[in-house]
Amino acid sequence: MFDRLKERGFEIEFSSHAEAILGVDFPEVAERLESVLLASTIPIEEIIGSGGGETKGTQRLRNALAGHEWRKHNFVVQKIIDGVEREAQSHEIDHVKTFDAGTIALEIEWNNKDPFFDRDLENFKRLHADGGISLGIIITRGASLQDSIGTLVRRFADEKNINSHDDMERIGLNPTRRQIRDVVKRVTRTKNPIPFRDAWSDQFVSDKFGAATTHWSKLQDRVRRGVGNPCPxxxxxxxxxxxTFGEDQADVQKLLDDGEED
Structure with missing residues (x-):
């Protein structure tokens, strides 16, 4: 299962018999999800241009899932005693689809603060306990992506020949005053000043993709502690x-434009 994804470097983990449940009750889910993910790319321009936030690439992934009827849904769980509502809780999930065998919930956490994993996993746990879903899926930045994000950003800076804030403006980047101040401080300090390119790359990565954001190891930590258990x-x-790097600029611009329209 997910063999083609594994060959491409995707990390896959299952818990609480999720692999068996998918294989027996939802065989079409793994195949369709694999095809959607294999077709997904994120040009480096999107990562830089988004400022680290959700890229058009992840928005297009959401749209691709929505195109296969994985849609946002708000689950409402009510407690009623003698016809009187005593309690109600709602759990909004970004991507939900119901099949003959049951319902599957899916969340994409590209780059939120890591407590969002607690929210997602607790929602899955409650919905599974109440019979609302059969299993939950979470997609996030893998370890190889998290570990190499600094190298990817620096490569972008090298290829675009970024050596000043004027160069950043030249390619359409607009850092905040705080970001400018932090970079200039490291470049102009008396002791151990560093080149602008190094300062900007380091600042961008630490500011936008730090350890306290949603990525693979943060998700694994929670699942191994039992957060979300026993939901598959x-x-x-x-x-x-x-x-990706070096994509045709017309194609990249089209992707950016498509994301804006979406």
Missing amino acids: LVLIGLPSSIV
Whole structure:
């Protein structure tokens, strides 16, 4: 299962018999999800241009799932005693699809603060306990992507010949005053100043993709502690190979435009 994803460097983990449940009750889910993920790419321009936030690439992944009827849904769980509602809780999930065998919930955590994993896993746990879903899926940045994000950003800076904030403006980047101040401080300090390119790359990565954001190891930590248990879970880590360089600029611009329209 997910063999083609594994060959491309995607990380896949299952818990609480999720692999058996998928294989027996939802065989079409793994095949369709694999095809959607294999077709997904994120040009480096999107990562830089988004400022580290959700890229058009992840938005297109959401749209591809929605195109296969994985849609946002708000589950409402009510407690009623003698016809009187005593309690109600709602759990909004970004991607939900119901099949003959049951319902599957899926969340994409590209780059949120890592407590969002607690929210997702607790929602899955409650919905599974109440019979609302059969299993949950979480897609996030994989270890190879998290570990190489600094190298990818620096490669972008090298290829674009970024040596000043004027160069950043030249390619359409607009850092905040705080970001400018932090970079300039490291470049102009008396002791151990560093080149602008190094300062900007380091600042961008630490500011936007730090250890306290949603990525593979943070997700694994929670699942191994039992967060979300006993809901069956499928964890998918996006690899560094999903980030592309050197795509035709007209194609990249079309992707950016498509994302804006979406």
